[in-house]
Amino acid sequence: MSAQILDGKAVAAEIREKVAAQVAALKSGHGLTPGLAVVLVGEDPASQVYVRNKKRQTVEAGMNSFEHVLDAGTGQDELLALIDRLNNDPAVHGILVQLPLPGQLDEDLVINAINPAKDVDGFHLENVGRLSTGQDSLVPCTPAGCRILARRALGDLTGKEAVIVGRSNIVGKPLAQLLLADNCTVTIAHSRTRNLADVCRRADILVAAVGRAELVRGDWVKPGACVIDVGINRIDAGNGKTRLIGDVAFDEAKEVAGSITPVPGGVGPMTIALLLANTLTAACAANGLPAPTLS
Numbered sequence: 001m002s003a004q005i006l007d008g009k010a011v012a013a014e015i016r017e018k019v020a021a022q023v024a025a026l027k028s029g030h031g032l033t034p035g036l037a038v039v040l041v042g043e044d045p046a047s048q049v050y051v052r053n054k055k056r057q058t059v060e061a062g063m064n065s066f067e068h069v070l071d072a073g074t075g076q077d078e079l080l081a082l083i084d085r086l087n088n089d090p091a092v093h094g095i096l097v098q099l100p101l102p103g104q105l106d107e108d109l110v111i112n113a114i115n116p117a118k119d120v121d122g123f124h125l126e127n128v129g130r131l132s133t134g135q136d137s138l139v140p141c142t143p144a145g146c147r148i149l150a151r152r153a154l155g156d157l158t159g160k161e162a163v164i165v166g167r168s169n170i171v172g173k174p175l176a177q178l179l180l181a182d183n184c185t186v187t188i189a190h191s192r193t194r195n196l197a198d199v200c201r202r203a204d205i206l207v208a209a210v211g212r213a214e215l216v217r218g219d220w221v222k223p224g225a226c227v228i229d230v231g232i233n234r235i236d237a238g239n240g241k242t243r244l245i246g247d248v249a250f251d252e253a254k255e256v257a258g259s260i261t262p263v264p265g266g267v268g269p270m271t272i273a274l275l276l277a278n279t280l281t282a283a284c285a286a287n288g289l290p291a292p293t294l295s
């Protein structure tokens with residue numbers, strides 16, 4: 001039997017609609033328009049696409065979008081000066097510095113220069129620490145999107161075996177914290193994990209976030225498992241064109257899994273929806289208003 005397809009595009013649209021409704025209420029009730037500043041350094045084509053999409057969806061949700069495009073040779077001091085200005089600008093409630101940064105820039109230093117209350121990526125050490133100790137924090141967007149999709153598929157996640165393949169700071173590690181908070185038993189696997197296929201076969205929730213096209217095969221999936229594919233790999237389609245595929249061999253896995261996210265149209269659209277939600281949350285917090293409920 002073929003798995004239920006987890007339609008991230010539709011769930012993301014639902015979240016964006018709720019965000020837009022609450023933004024409209026904030027504007028009319030409090031004269032407050034949430035603002036998101038996105039900083040892009042250099043001309044990485046994939047990053048340019050992401051930033052363009054973020055801008056469009058921010059404006060569609062009724063928020064202010066502030067875009068700062070700096071050239072690839074920008075120095076550390078110039079970038080830190082911009083972040084300082086954004087930290088002190090009351091119209092800016094969220095700041096996102098698109099990663100990766102060019103090699104001359106120190107990513108850790110830059111991320112930790114962002115005011116944690118405006119850190120809508122949830123990458124600042126303070127937010128990482130708060131998340132891992134169970135305190136309220138701004139939560140990284142892609143992991144938050146993965147958890148919503150897993151909850152939609154399985155309901156209460158208590159007691160589920162979760163295996164996350166990939167240990168990045170952006171996805172693997174924060175997602176482990178989120179699933180732990182939902183009472184899962186969590187394993188983080190990675191490129192050095194022994195018997196990776198066997199480890200994956202234990203999972204009720206199997207998340208692939210390694211950036212290796214179709215690494216996870218159908219026979220790595222436990223029958224009925226929820227499979228969440230975070231990978232976005234552009235491959236040659238053979239006809240002079242390219243296409244996107246995930247870290248999971250979808251056609252194989254969908255015959256075994258209970259539910260599975262497609263690529264594209266699964267986790268990808270959730271990331272920007274959760275970014276908008278975080279910006280709304282940050283704007284509310286900055287103005288002493290309660291956090292919105294969106295999922």
Ligand code: GUN
Nearest residue numbers: 096097098099100121141
């Ligand atoms: N590059 C890839 N994913 C992300 C993300 O979630 N946030 C930022 N800032 N950069 C990224």
